Amino acid sequence: MMQRISNSQLYQLILTNIRELIREPGVLFWGIVFPILMSLGLGVAFTKKKDVITRIAVIGEHHLVKEPADSASALASFLLANKSVTEKDKSGNQIHKLTVPDDKLGNTTFIFQSFEWKEAMVLLKRGNLNLVMDEKNGMVQYHFDPMNPDAQLTYLKLSKLLGSTGPVVKEANTEVKPLTVSGSRYIDFLVPGLIAMGVMMSCMWGVSYAIIERRSKKLLRRMVATPMKRSNFLLAMITVRVMMNFVEAGLLFLFAWLAFNITIQGSVAALFALFIAGNFAFAGIAIFMSSHTAKTEVGNGLINAVSMPMMVLSGVFFSYHNFPEWSIPAIQKFPLTMLADGIRSIMTEGAGFAETALPIAILGSIGFVFFVAGMKMFRWH
Amino acid sequence: MSGTPVIEVRNVHKSFKTVQAVRGIDLCIPPGRFVAILGPNGAGKTTLVEMIEGIQQPDQGDIFIDGKTWKGNEKYLRNLIGLSLQETHFIDKLNVWETLRLFASFFNIGRERCEEVLRLIALEEKRKSWVVNLSGGQRQRLALGIAILNNPKVLLLDEPTTGLDPNARREIWAILLRLKEQSGTSLILTTHYMEEAEQLCDYIVIIDQGKILKEGTITDLLGEIQDLPVKPLDTRKITLDDLFITLTGRHLDDATHIK
Numbered sequence: 001m002m003q004r005i006s007n008s009q010l011y012q013l014i015l016t017n018i019r020e021l022i023r024e025p026g027v028l029f030w031g032i033v034f035p036i037l038m039s040l041g042l043g044v045a046f047t048k049k050k051d052v053i054t055r056i057a058v059i060g061e062h063h064l065v066k067e068p069a070d071s072a073s074a075l076a077s078f079l080l081a082n083k084s085v086t087e088k089d090k091s092g093n094q095i096h097k098l099t100v101p102d103d104k105l106g107n108t109t110f111i112f113q114s115f116e117w118k119e120a121m122v123l124l125k126r127g128n129l130n131l132v133m134d135e136k137n138g139m140v141q142y143h144f145d146p147m148n149p150d151a152q153l154t155y156l157k158l159s160k161l162l163g164s165t166g167p168v169v170k171e172a173n174t175e176v177k178p179l180t181v182s183g184s185r186y187i188d189f190l191v192p193g194l195i196a197m198g199v200m201m202s203c204m205w206g207v208s209y210a211i212i213e214r215r216s217k218k219l220l221r222r223m224v225a226t227p228m229k230r231s232n233f234l235l236a237m238i239t240v241r242v243m244m245n246f247v248e249a250g251l252l253f254l255f256a257w258l259a260f261n262i263t264i265q266g267s268v269a270a271l272f273a274l275f276i277a278g279n280f281a282f283a284g285i286a287i288f289m290s291s292h293t294a295k296t297e298v299g300n301g302l303i304n305a306v307s308m309p310m311m312v313l314s315g316v317f318f319s320y321h322n323f324p325e326w327s328i329p330a331i332q333k334f335p336l337t338m339l340a341d342g343i344r345s346i347m348t349e350g351a352g353f354a355e356t357a358l359p360i361a362i363l364g365s366i367g368f369v370f371f372v373a374g375m376k377m378f379r380w381h
Numbered sequence: 382m383s384g385t386p387v388i389e390v391r392n393v394h395k396s397f398k399t400v401q402a403v404r405g406i407d408l409c410i411p412p413g414r415f416v417a418i419l420g421p422n423g424a425g426k427t428t429l430v431e432m433i434e435g436i437q438q439p440d441q442g443d444i445f446i447d448g449k450t451w452k453g454n455e456k457y458l459r460n461l462i463g464l465s466l467q468e469t470h471f472i473d474k475l476n477v478w479e480t481l482r483l484f485a486s487f488f489n490i491g492r493e494r495c496e497e498v499l500r501l502i503a504l505e506e507k508r509k510s511w512v513v514n515l516s517g518g519q520r521q522r523l524a525l526g527i528a529i530l531n532n533p534k535v536l537l538l539d540e541p542t543t544g545l546d547p548n549a550r551r552e553i554w555a556i557l558l559r560l561k562e563q564s565g566t567s568l569i570l571t572t573h574y575m576e577e578a579e580q581l582c583d584y585i586v587i588i589d590q591g592k593i594l595k596e597g598t599i600t601d602l603l604g605e606i607q608d609l610p611v612k613p614l615d616t617r618k619i620t621l622d623d624l625f626i627t628l629t630g631r632h633l634d635d636a637t638h639i640k
Contacts, residue, residue: 003491012486016475023474023511217470225434226487226531227459381436 009228013236021206021244032248035194036255039187053322054154055111057120059134073135074173078162079112089113090325100161108157125183125348126341127319130154132179143177148186183348187260192347193316195249196278196340200310202248203282204289204303206241211290212299221381230380238283245279266346270353270360274346277360278339280367285335288374310336335366385448387412387535387567388433393442395428395591402428404591405442410584412534415561415568417578418586419621425591426571427467430539433569434464446535460488463533463566467540469524473513477504477523480512481530488531495530502526502556518549525556529566536560538570542577550577557581575621587625594628 005011058075084098096112112133115123123129131154132143142159144151159174214220224230256262264271289302313320313327314336320328331337342359345351353360390408394401403425410416418426431437432444435451435458443450446458471480481495499505502522507515515523521541528536538557542550558581560566572578578585579599586596595602602624 007486007489007491009486009489012483016472016479016483019479020472020474218466218468219470219472221436222464222466222469222471223487225436225459225462225464226484227456228487 010232010236013228013232014240017236017240018243021240032251035198035248035252039191039194039252039256053109053111054130054150054157055113055128055321056154056158057115057123057129057132058112059115059117059120059132074138074140074162075112075133075135084112100157110154110158110161121184122349124179125188126344127189127315128321131158133158134177138173140174141177142174143179145185146176146178148184150186183265185260187256188262188348189319189344190317191252191256191260191262192343193314193340195252195275196314196336196343197311197316198248198252199245199275199278199339200282200307200336202241202245203279203286204307206244207237207283207286208290208303209296209299210237211287212293213296215290215294215379215381216296218381224380234287238279241283242276242279246275249275262347264347265350266355267352270351270356271343271346273353274339274342274356274360274363277363277367278335278342281335281339281363281370282367284367284370284374287378288370291374291377292379294379310334313337315340335363338363385412386410386445387447388569389443389445390429390433391443391445393429393432393439393444395425395432395437395440401591403432403439406588406591406593408586408593408596410567410569412567413565414584415557415582416570416584416586417582418569418571418588419573419575419578419625420571420588421573424589426588427539428591429588430537430569430571433535434462434537435459460531461534463528463531463536465521465524465528465536465538465541467543469520471512471520471523471527474511476509476511477515478508480523481526484527485530490530498526498530501529501559503552516549518545518552521545521549521553522556525553529560532564533566536566536568538568540571540573542572542574550574554580575625578621585621587621587628589629595624 079096079098082098084096086094086096089095093113097109098112099107099109101107115132117132120129120132124132130144130151134141134143140162142155144155146152155176162174211220214223223233253262253264285306289306290299293299293302313323313331314334315331316336320331320337323331332341338359342351342356342363345355349355386409388408388410390406393403393406395403406425406429408416408429418429420426428437432439433446435455447461449458451458472483475483478495478499481498482492485491485495499508502525504519504522504526507519512520512523525538525541528538542553545553554577557568557570561568561581568582570578570582582599584596584598585602587594587602595605597605599621602621605624
């Protein structure tokens with residue numbers, strides 16, 4: 001039995017891919033150590049980026065009624081005094097915009113919107129909000145993660161503004177309420193993004209580039225000159241990559257759990273299904289991209305052209321809501337965005353199958369379409 | 382060395398864009414025969430071998446291997462053929478044994494045959510060496526070992542000794558001569574080394590510009606020089622090189638630089 005297994009071509013192909021993987025220290029470094037180092041570096045010492053738009057949730061409708069003038073709240077009076085602009089966002093919700101000009105540091109636009117507490121928490125975890133405000137018995141309360149520099153800066157700017165402009169809100173009447181809700185810290189936002197990015201990069205380089213390199217070295221041609229099943233070749237390559245991605249993601253999560261007490265608040269089964277769907281999507285894209293070229297330089301360019309925009313835009317390191325509003329619907333359709341958002345919603349918002357069924361189905365379909373198209377164009381020599 | 386041909390090429394043509402690589406070649410190889418296809422670079426040798434190997438389709442003409450065409454018989458024919466390419470890059474970080482085992486698995490061949498081949502190619506001491514650390518000659522021996530793993534009925538070697546030093550080349554020749562003695566394998570060897578063709582093969586096909594110029598046994602071919610209108614100056618030590626010069630007006634080594 002063992003002899004039969006060890007003589008099987010799929011077994012030998014899988015073994016070959018594993019050996020190649022573990023004998024290449026660079027792969028282990030970039031695949032496992034680098035994301036951990038990145039999570040450590042960014043999680044602990046996230047440096048400030050230049051913010052121009054900050055979003056603030058105001059709890060309770062009564063503080064931000066249709067027209068701030070109608071409300072007796074300090075915040076509403078402040079907005080009115082500072083001539084904030086009231087308009088509707090794309091979803092038809094009323095928002096209040098207040099732009100503070102600053103020649104040296106750049107303008108800051110505060111966008112205020114009414115939310116229920118629960119809704120505000122979800123958006124905060126997704127990185128769609130910087131701060132949550134509440135007003136109780138004449139006290140203005142600021143809720144935010146003190147470890148999040150973005151939130152801290154928003155608080156400082158806003159409290160300074162409220163304490164100096166228009167109907168002043170005295171410092172004695174303000175209160176900072178640190179948010180200790182699991183899932184609201186920057187590291188909670190970052191780790192799911194890193195896991196998703198790891199899947200994409202691993203498939204792009206581990207499948208796409210590896211195939212192109214083998215084609216350029218004529219190894220593919222040499223292998224298909226034997227009775228090797230072509231499907232076994234691809235299956236072995238993808239299987240090993242998915243195994244590696246599980247190890248990578250597992251170690252990253254373990255590290256984040258030990259160092260930052262990150263937990264999975266939602267369904268582990270849904271996370272597993274989403275992870276598999278994400279792997280399938282990126283493996284399909286990788287096969288499609290490597291289907292024709294035999295030049296590693298071209299492969300390199302193709303991989304960068306596909307992965308770099310997603311890395312920057314898909315909300316791996318910071319929320320894509322910082323990008324112009326018109327671009328967000330397009331960004332949300334990127335496979336990396338869907339995977340990162342899905343993982344994030346399970347890990348930090350407690351989502352399950354109901355919330356992630358759509359991204360799982362879309363990612364699965366993306367994988368299927370690209371895989372079929374790639375195989376139709378695939379050049380073995 | 383006679384019988385039903387193991388390889389039969391009938392009036393095969395192949396073009397790439399504006400280049401006519403093969404222009405009407407016929408070839409018939411019986412079992413056990415070692416055939417050298419001689420010609421300069423760009424003569425059409427590799428294209429001819431690739432068509433026999435089944436990775437290129439002829440534009441015109443037919444190719445039969447063991448009486449079968451590639452269409453619908455790929456799995457059967459892949460089991461019959463052994464192949465070594467001009468430049469073979471195996472997986473750098475697999476060792477010699479692992480590489481043999483990997484390729485053996487494609488033919489469902491076990492350890493015993495791998496051990497046998499390892500001895501035949503004299504790489505037992507390098508068993509655990511990574512492919513990346515092998516010399517050019519050792520790598521080519523490994524390529525040859527992989528090509529003969531399945532005891533092929535047809536062995537296709539595309540310039541197997543190009544770029545090797547004389548010692549490494551002789552080691553390859555020794556393996557092939559042993560194979561010639563011990564098996565019924567038919568060999569097609571492309572080369573532009575006259576000496577290699579003379580040492581290993583009993584039938585020579587000289588091609589240039591996609592056409593067969595001459596073919597036959599070495600004795601036949603050298604004998605034919607006597608009948609040609611332009612003869613070499615020294616007829617006492619006539620070689621295949623002389624024949625090539627007589628046929629084309631070019632020295633084979635010079636011709637290799639003409640593309």
